Amino acid sequence: MTEALLKIEDLAIDYPIAIGTVHAVRGVSLEVAPGETLGIVGESGSGKSTLGLAVLRLVRAPGKISGGRVLFEGRDLASLPENEMRKVRGKDIAMVFQNPLTSLNPLMRIDKHFLEVLKTHKPELKPAEAMTLIKEILNDLGIEERRMRAYPHQLSGGMRQRIMIGLGLILRPKLVICDEPTTALDVIVEAGFIDLLKRLQKDFQLTIVVITHNLGLVAELADRIAVLYAGKVVEDAPAASIFHEPLHPYTQGLISCVPNIDLDQEKLTTMEGSPPGLVDPPLGCAFAPRCPLVMGRCRLQEPELIEHRSGHKAACWRITHAE
16 A cells, blocks of 8 residues: 555644634544645634644644644654755745735745746756746746736636646645645636646645635545535545535535536435534534434444445444444
8 A cells, every 4th residue: 555645634724713713623543645635625614724734843833733634745844943944945835825816925926936936946047947847837838928027916816726736846845735726717717727737736746735615626636535614524435436426415415505407406405504613512423403313322423434335434323323
């Protein structure tokens, strides 16, 4: 079996606030193999983006990693000294944030953004060599060379997102984390972005983590999907298995809420209720108050994430009881 490039073990992330502590991520364990695309999905507030930021130790204060490990090529990033962590960011692990307009400096031309990255991680490069690298990555992204002299506000949303991808790929990282990469894009530009990411993964042999609430996006890109709810993984399985035979009631609910143009639906399906507050998480299964299949045990004891089929894990007492 191929050794995992990224391995997250029992990761916990807490945010102290005036009324207590928000337990944003509660004991998450995940693995990402080299060359794999992992989709992380769930509703807003499920801990998806916080988990992605934690890999690069970018959790915003006062949040902190309160437990667990983040192993990248065997090294625990959670305990790495900050000066060593700076060398990992961008060079080994890159992140594409969800809103490129707020991630790019409005006062810097596009070429200056790229030169800043190269100067930080490859100071030995001569200016001509750096410009050659920039032109090559822009060409790979289908962006005209003249756009190097543009400012972010002079570019379309789709082009700004491609620039963000280029900034992530210029150093040829081993892992790219995409946090809601299509939120600011319309459906036509989103389709082009998906095609671009597929091609870049093949050309650059990328390992990708896609964080999104968009099930259509992970259906197109992901090899495997992890479903988060209330800061925990409730299902983890190959993408095809998730969509064709979802085990957890929450995953089933998410998929049923996706509009299907092949069905004669008079109204959209919705999932009743809201995720629980994480200052004081529920005693048992966090999804129990919204679950149509809830049992008494669900409200008293939290289920473990266990394998029910080959490569298909879920945390649900109903499944365990049926077996």
